[in-house]
Every structure is written in C-alpha cells, then in structure tokens.
Amino acid sequence: MRLHLKFAAAAAVALFGAAFAHPAGAAECGTDRKIDIAEMGWPSAAALARIHAIILEKGYGCSVELVPGDTVPTLAAMVSKGEPALAPELWPNASKEAWEKGLADGKVVNLGPAIAEGLVQGWYIPTYVAEAHPDLKSVEDLPKFASLFADPDDPAKGRFVSCPPGWACEIMDANFFKAYGLGETFNLFSPGSAGALDATISQAFLRQEPIVFYYWGPTAMMGRFDMTRLEMAPFDAAKFACIGDPACANPEKTDFIVPDAVKATASWLPQEAPAIAEYLGKVSLTNAEVGRMLVWGEENKADAQAVAENFLKTEEAIWSKWVSAEVAEAVKASLN
C-alpha cells in the first residue's frame, strides 16, 4: 500500500512537473528580448511569419510577437530603428538604396533568400485576352487597347490596376506609367488594399472580362487564374533604381527586376541570438513548396495561422532540416 502511494505520489509529481516543464529548447533562444516578427499583407509572407513564430516560440522558447507590416513601412522601420526584429519575406528591390544603406550602416542583416527561385513580377493580362488579341504582346501596345480595358468611372480611358499604397509595386507602377507614357490613354487605379486587389482581379476572371494589372508570384491567384505577362523593355539596373524611387524625376523604360525575397533581420538578432540567426539562415522554400502551401490555404479557406500549422504538420521533411532534433520534437509536441 505504501509503495503504491509513493508510486502514485511520484507519478503525480512527474505529471505535474511535466505540465509546467519548459519546451526542450528553452535555453536555446539565446536572448530574453522579445522578437517581433513582421506579418505582412500577402499570404506567403503571413504564413512564413506564423511558421517562424511557432518554431521560435515552441521550439526555441523565445518570446515572440507578431506585428503588422508591409514592404515600404517595414523596410523603413528596420533601416531607421532596427524594428521589427524579423521580416520573413522582404522585397527590397524597390527601395534598393535605402536597403543598401541599412546594410552598410549595420542596421539590418540579410540572411539570404526566403524563396529560393521562381519569383516573378510584372504586368499581366488574362490569357483569354492574350489569345483573343494576339497583337497585344507588350506594354508598348497598351495605348492602342485602351478601349478594351475601359475604366468604368471614365470610359474614355483605360484602367490599369496597380497596388495598394505601402507596397513597393505602387511606386514602381506609377513610375512605369510615366516612363511608358500611359498617362493620356490610361488611368492608374489603386485598389486600396490587398483584398480589393484580389477581388478586382477575381471579378474580371470570373466574368471573363479584360483587365490589365500588376501581379507577382508565387501566389495562390497565379495558381488559380491563367495569366500572361506583358513584355517590357530590356532590364537595365540603373534605370530600374530610379523606378523604385518615389521622387524619380525622369523614369525611363525598363523591365521589372527579377524579384528578390529575402529574410531580413535587425542587426541585434544575429549578435544576441546566434542560434536563431543560424536557424533563419537555413530557412528556404522553393516555388513549388510555397505553391503547395498557398493552394492548400485557398482550398481549405485557411488563415495564415492554419496554413502555418498545416505546413508544420505535413511538411516535416522540409522544416526539420532547418532545426535540431530537440527543437523539432518540441515544435511537433506543441502542435498536438
């Protein structure tokens, strides 16, 4: 009887203790400072932010906070204040000067590409429009087709659907507009938000109507709708540098840069938490992997948190390579 009691007591203490035990990697965070992660407006960046949040919190025992962000404000904040600590999918192309200065000043650190390959951006038309109008191949042809893309608020001109304010592409589209002289035949329309942009494009595709718009990949929209990229002038780095600058006085014709999506951190993170920086350095997804993640999200109407959890549950082969075995165990345990 007494042995039973002792056993029961020991078991109780062990269970009690286990309930309050730290996850295996608690000591491995390396810093007590709160790591704020920018959760940006588009699905792949939001999902990546959530994935990092789960791994850093449950696997490494860090104190983590998700803050809202978008390309331009997050980049500006990181370069000037060193906050947020981590931007999981930053597109520094448009603000190249600010980015390079931040790197040179030691305020930000580039931990490598977030998405390994297959990134595209440009001006697109639906494939059914490209097939119906074979002579609409490049941006230079657009003025002739202004009536095809008539603006419902101003039928005399066409409408080009650009990006919400705060996105790098909003600045680039405005400058490209000037460079290609589209001001007389087209209106530059900003949908105001990511939701409105996707809704506008979906509306046109669902009703098989013509629309010309900016988009990028890998994205669920690109996977869902068949779109054709319009050709532009050959790419020129110097001309593109001006395109990305809101104060560009004389934008010239060029193509979009092949985009770069990098993992950017504030400089304190690799200094104070080298284990975290090492983990982040290993994180990388291919176009196909991002595509799978986003398609799952679309089909299951999942939000960023659900997409992240599903990724961690189903793609262990991918993410377990980024972390040590104990961290992987801790993360897996927290998901169940």
Place this chain on the structure above:
Amino acid sequence: MFPEVFDTAPLRRAIDDGLDWVIANWGAGFETAAWPLQWTLNMIERGLLATPWWAVIAVLVGLAFASTRRLGLPLLVLAALLFLGVLELWEDSIKTMALMLTATLGAIVISIPLGVLMSGYPGFRRIVTPVLDLMQTLPSFVYLIPAVMVFGPGRVPAVLATIIYAAPPLMRLTDLGIRLVDPDVLEAGWSFGMTKGQRLIKIQVPLALPTIFAGINQTTMMSLSMVVIASMIGAGGLGYQVLQGIGRLEVSRGLIAGLGIVALAIVFDRVTQAFGRRLQRRIGTTETRP
C-alpha cells in the same frame, strides 16, 4: 478549446463557391441595377469639378449664412474651404464631397420612408431593428470585398457601403421623431376629421422634422467617417490620401488629408445643424431658456 461540433471548411467553401457563381452569372445584372447610383455620383462629381472653385465656396458660404443669418458660421466655412484649396486638396475634397452627398441622398431616399413605416407598424419595426443593428455593427470589409467582386472596385461599392453604414441613424431618428409627436396634437387632428395619411403628412412629419434633421446630420457625419474605408476599395478622394500617408509612412500627407476630412465635416455638420435649429424655431419647438 471549444469542442469541434462539425468541420466548418465545407460550409465555408460552399459559401465561397456560391459567391463565385453569383458573380459569374448575376454580376452584370447587379452592375446594371446599380447604374442609377453610378449616374448620380458621376453627375454630382462632374458638376462640382466643372464649377469654378470660387462658385463652390460662394454657394457653401451662402448656405451657411442662410442657415444662421450671422457672420460666425459663414466665416468658419470660408476658412475651412480655403484650407482645403491652399493645401492642394481641392480635387480630392470634391471627390469625397460627391461621394458623401450621393451616399447621404441615397440614405435619405431609403431611410425616411422606411422610418415612417417603422413608426406606423410596430411589427415592421420589430423586424427591421435587428437588421439595422446588423448594418451598423457588421465590419464593413465583410460586405465590401464581395461588393467589389460584384460591382467592381471604385465608387459604387463605396457608396453602397456608406449607405449601409449611414442609413440606420436616420431611420431610427425618423421613427423616433414621428412616434414622439405630442399625442394631444394628433388627437386634435383626429377630432377635426383628418385621415391617417393627412395626419402623417400635415402633423407628424412637420413636427418630427427637427429630429429628422438631426438624423440627416448624423448620416452626413457617418458618411464622412467611412471615407478612409471607402478608399481601401478604390474610391479615391481624401481617404486615399490618408491611406497613402499610412502606407508610405508619409505622416504629413496623412495628417493634412485627415485635417481636410475634419474641415469638410465641420462645414457640413454646422450647416445641417444650423438648418435644423432654424426649422425648430420656425415651428416653435425650440427649448425655452429660463
């Protein structure tokens, strides 16, 4: 945490597929139905843009004077409008004004008749009140994004969303104003042989006008408050300037445009309130000061 009763994903997928179907098949029909709204909006905006700036200022200052017959309000209106012009916000302000006026007109056309109906038929009021609660509390983006998919981005879904948000106060206040008319006056009308319709038009509505005007004032203010949300679906105007300020971290742009919205609000709020007070004085329902 809360036990899972059933998997909600198929339900959500069904709703989304249903919406896609509606857009693909009825989208054109909805757009045609919204044409009167688009037409009114275009007329007002083009009219205001075509009018020279000094004429617009003169008319608004004139209205302010007509409502108070004193100098204070017209000068305030003049200052606010000059502020908008000097800070290069004139065109954006006109677009916002056009949006606000169209939405307010739409709200008046819908709300006053419905408010009158609500006051006369308690059963109808019981059905409509929860709908009004929904219209006022459902987050705008919930119906804005489907509206963009149906009507296309831009001013039409923005006006619709603004009407949905701004119409309930006017409806409630019309209903309240009519119900609060002094029953003795109503009884006097009945004893003189007036029909229900005559009582409504000749007694109830005139006596309820001050409350109805308060409702119009509230509707106007709430239309202006939707301006930034409207810009998030492509409506342009001052709201878009605020949005750009936020998105690009250009604090000055956001601040100045925000102050522009405040200036517009002051102009329309004071003028509609002044007209309301004038009306009250004319029909003798002003509060007496001791």
